[in-house]
Amino acid sequence: MQQCRMVELRYKEVINVNDGCRLGYVGDVEIKLPEGQVAALIVPGPCRFFGLFGRGEDYYVPWDCIKQIGDDIILIEKSFQRREPPPKRKGRRWL
Numbered sequence: 001m002q003q004c005r006m007v008e009l010r011y012k013e014v015i016n017v018n019d020g021c022r023l024g025y026v027g028d029v030e031i032k033l034p035e036g037q038v039a040a041l042i043v044p045g046p047c048r049f050f051g052l053f054g055r056g057e058d059y060y061v062p063w064d065c066i067k068q069i070g071d072d073i074i075l076i077e078k079s080f081q082r083r084e085p086p087p088k089r090k091g092r093r094w095l
Helices: none
Strands: 013-016 022-025 028-032 037-043 059-062 066-069 073-076
Touching (some): 022 037, 022 059
Parallel strands (some): 013 073
Antiparallel strands (some): 028 037, 037 059
16 A cells, blocks of 8 residues: 655646546545545635636545545546535624
8 A cells, every 4th residue: 555645635626537527636635533534535626717716616526536546636537526615704893
């Protein structure tokens, strides 16, 4: 079994082999606690209009979708799911 650190995952590009789409580089990892198992990889969404208007939704890649982790890429076979951002509060909330 090969070991890989989070720092090394951040330099690997995620590619969907179904359509050849390059999702981007790993930005974060979701871990199940207290088991310590990796549940999913999170890839930041694409930039909007040259990065001036933020980013699109993050890509949420469940661990079962990952087919192979190579030296510089991570191949996924199934369609990825988009992670829903947390709901935003409207207005101010006074204590």
